[in-house]
Amino acid sequence: MSFNIGLSGLNAAQEEINVTGNNIANASTVGFKKSRTEFGDVFAASVLGGGGNQQGSGVSLQNIAQDFSQGNVSFTGNALDLAINGTGFFVLNGEAGTAYTRSGTFGTDKKGKINGVEARGLGQLLRAGTGNTPAKPGFYLNTAVGNLASSTTNDSFVVVVDGISSSAISLGSISNTDTTAVAASLQTAINANPALLAAGVGVTVEFDTATGGFGIISKTTGRTSSVSLSTINGNAGSIFGFATGARQGRGWLCSSRPTRCFCWPQPPSNRWSFG
Structure with a gap:
């Protein structure tokens, strides 16, 4: 019994270290809210019922709570960077539904529209939306x-x-x-x-x-x-109209309209001899 009680304390301490480490790792994450561990005593129980004061059976993790107190607000120079001073969340609408986040890092997509982000978890882990310009x-x-x-x-x-x-x-x-x-x-x-x-x-x-x-x-x-x-x-x-080298354009090669137009009334034939 004594060994199990001590082991429960070690497990609880490990959980607290994990939470603290996550807080440190996200110290610079925009909109991140730190977490804290909440522990509780494990009471002894008997099939015959309790009688008098009994020795506890160790400790267990009861909850990992977030601290939503106001963080620091800094200026970035980006007109689309927003911050909430006080309570509240930014509401994001995406294909997966509605998400809430404290992060106000926004941008525009290739069409110039404000391109939000898809939030996961508790609004801390962010993934870019589909507004990124694809490779051409x-x-x-x-x-x-x-x-x-x-x-x-x-x-x-x-x-x-x-x-x-x-x-x-x-x-x-x-x-x-x-x-x-x-x-x-x-x-x-x-x-x-x-x-x-x-x-x-x-x-x-x-x-x-x-x-x-x-x-x-x-x-x-x-x-x-x-x-x-x-x-x-x-x-x-x-x-x-070919010329040596490479030229840039709209994703493929072409330029001005020809000065002459060659038209034939007869249907196109299939006599080609590419080699």
């Missing part, structure tokens, strides 16, 4: 396209995707002037290149009717995602 894929933006029916077998280019250089991609003989079909065929030719296939990288090719340009977009996102052109032979540059 690397891209190459070309200028307006030229005459899509003028390519020859000597027209080729080399594309660098995520740092991996392809071998020469030949345009072959182009007779299809439908831009959607051109984009699809160009995408197939690039992704079928042995060097890019071996490295496991690829692109998506799109045509922007507003600018008249073809966009070559990497399938990956993040810091290493990029697309550029290192070599252009023949008429590939004038036809597609």
Whole structure:
């Protein structure tokens, strides 16, 4: 019995150390409220009932309570940092329901709207909401396209995707002037290149009717995602508006509207010879 009584005291002391350690760890956490341990005596009991004063059986943790007394208010210079001087909570509405927090650290999302945070627990642990700007894929933006029916077998280019250089991609003989079909065929030719296939990288090719340009977009996102052109032979540059290097734009490659528009009344053919 004496051993168990002493052991209960050690367990209680460990709980108090844990709570104190958590308070210290969150000393700089915005909106954090410290906790305190509350203990109680464990009374002895007998199946025959009590009789007179009895020796206790140790101590146990009864409650971990929070101290909601007013903390320090400091100025940060951020117009969206708020503080409550007195009682009360900030009310946050999210997909999981309503949450309450004393932390007034707010920001704006990519649309410029105030982007709250999702609170967990007792309003102390905070996780950023979905307003973060997602990673975008690397891209190459070309200028307006030229005459899509003028390519020859000597027209080729080399594309660098995520740092991996392809071998020469030949345009072959182009007779299809439908831009959607051109984009699809160009995408197939690039992704079928042995060097890019071996490295496991690829692109998506799109045509922007507003600018008249073809966009070559990497399938990956993040810091290493990029697309550029290192070599252009023949008429590939004038036809597609390609230029060596990489240019930034709206997430893919395109610029001004073409000065000439090439239109054919006949339905687009499927005679492509990309290599």
